[in-house]
Amino acid sequence: MEIAQYDLEIHNLSLSFGGVMALNHVDLKVKKGIVFSLIGPNGAGKTSLVNCISKFYVPQEGRIIYKGRVITNLPPYEVASCGISRTFQNIELFKGMTVLDNIKLGRHINLRSGPLSGLIYWGKAKREEEELEAFLDREVLGFLGLTSIKNRAVATLPYGLQKRVDLARALSPKPDFLILDEPMAGMNREERQDMMKHILEIKNIWGLTILLIEHDMEVVMNISDWIAVMNFGQKIAEGDPEAMKKNPEVIRIYLGHSFNPG
Ligand SMILES: Nc1ncnc2c1ncn2[C@@H]1O[C@H](COP(=O)(O)OP(=O)(O)O)[C@@H](O)[C@H]1O
Ligand SMILES: [Mg+2]
Incomplete structure (x- = not known):
């Protein structure tokens, strides 16, 4: 075998x-x-x-x-x-939210069951969130060249960059x-x-x-x-x-x- x-x-x-x-x-x-x-x-x-x-x-x-x-x-x-993580054929990002928030939320959506537990997650300790942000900054945003635009709303980005944000979101749960x-x-x-x-x-x-x-x-x-x-x-x-x-x-x-x- x-x-x-x-x-x-x-x-x-x-x-x-x-x-x-x-x-x-x-x-x-x-x-x-x-x-x-x-x-x-x-x-x-x-x-x-x-x-x-x-x-x-x-x-x-x-x-x-x-x-x-x-x-x-x-x-x-x-x-x-x-x-196991994935991107979608049609971009399914929250267009009004920033790049970083989409990526953070994506990590969460990938790992938990639904929007309600999302709210619980956002209520978690600040330190935990800072650690997560540091990881995303270091590993994911930097790697994909998204650091300088992490606070921009997704809707303002060209299509190619939006696809890259979608990729970053899929990478954020460390699949x-x-x-x-x-x-x-x-x-x-x-x-x-x-x-x-x-x-x-x-x-x-x-x-x-x-x-x-x-x-x-x-x-x-x-x-x-x-x-x-x-x-x-x-x-x-x-x-x-x-x-x-x-x-x-x-x-x-x-x-x-x-x-x-x-
Ligand atoms: N949710 C759905 N409801 C009905 N038919 C579907 C659905 N999803 C896919 N199909 C059908 O299944 C077939 C395969 O589609 P799909 O998997 O999207 O193909 P591809 O990704 O290779 O283009 C198509 O005939 C499509 O119309
Ligand atoms: Mg298809």
Whole structure:
């Protein structure tokens, strides 16, 4: 038995919405410490899959195992407590609040069950909050180059920076496993390069395992250690980037658009 070789194992996962099979008997194994990319056309089931991991959706069938523990039926906050954190395809920040408050609240939302315990948290000792702020300043804001804008309202920031705040929020609970759902969507080339650099640093310096959903094939081929391809709710291929570049299904799906740089 290869104990602990895989951080995350998904067995036979199925999820349907009425007649739509969003996930159709999907198996995935994510090795520890790698960038694992999930690609495929819109509607392939990528977000549904990560929603099953973070428990926003409940699969009808299958098992999800994280670090050897079955997490299929855990509530969302317990999954977060296991060390799994994520960003969202559509930015879900509190736009009127500052960068720092969003990140602090994100840490809290990831780790507790709801808004009420959020209020209790804010009532906690000042010292604890100062310690948290010091950690966020040192590790998260500094790392992502957000220190100088930490007191600005999120709404005043360009889109690329907002995506970075979302990433900071996902990093703030000190996760071991990070899920990024299209972190570069809507970004310009320079912002994408920045995000790519940060993802690689999160893997190489912080040692996190990363499950990445991304459409930009140049990015995917550059930073992934392993790629799985989904279409119509099924995993249709997987392998390293070199193998996936030559895979007929991948070429058929992506030929003509995302493979071209730019
Ligand atoms: N909450 C939902 N209710 C109904 N259908 C959904 C819901 N979420 C996803 N789906 C359907 O499941 C399929 C997969 O969607 P999704 O996981 O968002 O794909 P992707 O992220 O690969 O674009 C699509 O047909 C989508 O319409
Ligand atoms: Mg999606």
